[in-house]
Amino acid sequence: MSVWKLSPNECRTLDLSNPDELLRYAKKLIGHSFREVLMLGISPDDSSMKDYGNVKFKGGMGTLIEERYFGYKANSDEHPDFPDAGVELKATCYDVKKDGELSAGERLSITNIHYDERIEVNLEDSGVWHKASLILLIYYERNRSIEKLDQKIKYVIMFTPSDVD
16 A cells, blocks of 8 residues: 555644645545545544445445545535635546556536526526536546456646647
């Protein structure tokens, strides 16, 4: 296991309104497994341990990062995960094909569509843009031959869609 460059109080003193600080903190995950994240002992409450690694737990690795690294209770709120910074957190996997090419492992869901509400014509005024305009993306390489908790985080970036997107 790798040595963490993280003090026990760093999560509690993290400025959740600063996108640069969120990115800096998230980059400390690179090279570490999800099991190592659990070993940090960060938790939003004293509730029982979830089975984040269960294959039936869709979004388990993202929930683990939210709850056991950033220390907030995962939710399906329509606002960004870090509202004061305007940052949405997403963890997703990628696959390495036999020829070495990288491929998206799963689709990435940003928000749900509310069918009983008015749809905004202007993207910049929409709820989806409010969440997707600044995304903290955490990538891990999916290796189906090892447990999900032992897979390692490989890349962390802050993403803003381009005008073309």
